[in-house]
Amino acid sequence: MHRELKAFLTPLLGALRDLSPIVAVILIFQLFVLQQPIPNLTNMLIGFLFVLFGLALFIQGLELALFPIGEKLAYSFAKKGSLFWLLLFAFLLGFGTTIAEPALIAISGKAADIAAEAGLIGSSEVDKSSYANGLRLSVAFSVGLAIFLGVLRILRGWPLPWMIIGGYLLIEVLTPFAPKEIIGIAYDSGGVTTSTITVPLVTALGIGLASSIAGRNPVLDGFGLIAFASLLPMLFVMVYGMTVLP
């Protein structure tokens, strides 16, 4: 029991450390600058406890279940899997981790609320959740594709900077054709995807791959996957916006 408690306290302290800078900055502004009451303070404090407790539980669960299996799988596929299974694994890993990414769930829900308020989509729960799910599926599909392409790049040794620059050019070419209501969320989706679940598993895959191929630098090649995963979602969310928004 003692060990169990300790195993839970560590992520709880970690979550507290994550939240404390936010709380500190907001407290300073509230005490010295704004000096105004915060509405619904009790609810907010309960919410904070939920965030703290939820984050701690979530991270401990990841470390107990998903990370050990995922990292071991990523290593073993990188070392000896056939190309077909390796690429399929890469795609599904990117897709699956992104669909479960908490920040993306939160942001896509918010985007649906805003779009409904502006009358771009219907305001029923069904309409909102279909828009939010559409956003998340576009992002998850594009992260899957990004990891797929990133693995191919590591295997073939394609140069990273040119692919990144090419990708950004494509984004800027597409931007004028996308509805202006989707551009903000599209650009944001790049930063949202690479977060709690995706980064550790994808990095394990990249570093495993790069270290199993002779003459590759694990640091140089292992990191490139994340860069792709922040680029492609911007493209695909814009395309999604072009198909569903007026």
Place this chain on the structure above:
Amino acid sequence: MNNLLEVIINTSWETMRDVTPIIATLFFFQYVILKQPIAHLLRVFKGLLFVIFGLSFFLIGLQEAIFPLGDTMARQLTDPYFLYGEQGGEYLWHDYGWVYLFGFSIGFATTFAEPALIAVSLKAQEISGGSISSFGLRVAVAMGVAIGVSIGCFRIITGGPLWAFIVVAYVTVIVQTFFSPKSIIPLAYDSGGVTTSTVTVPLLAALGLGLASTVPGRSPVIDGFGLIAFASVFPIITVLFYAQISLWLERHHSNH
């Protein structure tokens, strides 16, 4: 209380659906392709339960605390009474000084304390043989996020086109790439993604949407998003800049 219980059950149900793809992927590849049993199966199931309930509580907490907090801060900082007192006045971009300072502080504080960044910068110090210091790198990334969020707030307040700001930032990155030491480039490119953590992202989104809905003439749906994009691009610029400075200092020292 019943209401809260209902929310928890509903959210957990949705969360279960959200984590199914990754769990199915891992189990399928483990059992069908690799044909190996999973070690400590009981512990894994316990972990999966933790993931589902932890994620649910976290998402409910976001709705109750982080989203309203970002929104409240945006509203209070742009409140005309707060800005001008009794007499009222014109809304010009430089009247919103506190907003930029708040964005800067939130960006800097959350990034500097980010565990992922601490781990990466220690690694970078080790690889570079000490020419990049872990502390310096953390300051560089945190400054990048801070400047990015401030400029992002400026864009929301003035209503400029997001793509134009981002293009300028990208072009800066490309130019810097040509003049930077090769070893820092992948690290710099990744620093953008590493910094935006699970708590910071919703807070920034709420701040941006709150600003766009209170500043006169702005619309949340067009101007509200984009802060996260700024927070992801600007660290690349500051990290490359930091690498250039370190390189230059090193050469300067060895010349003497």
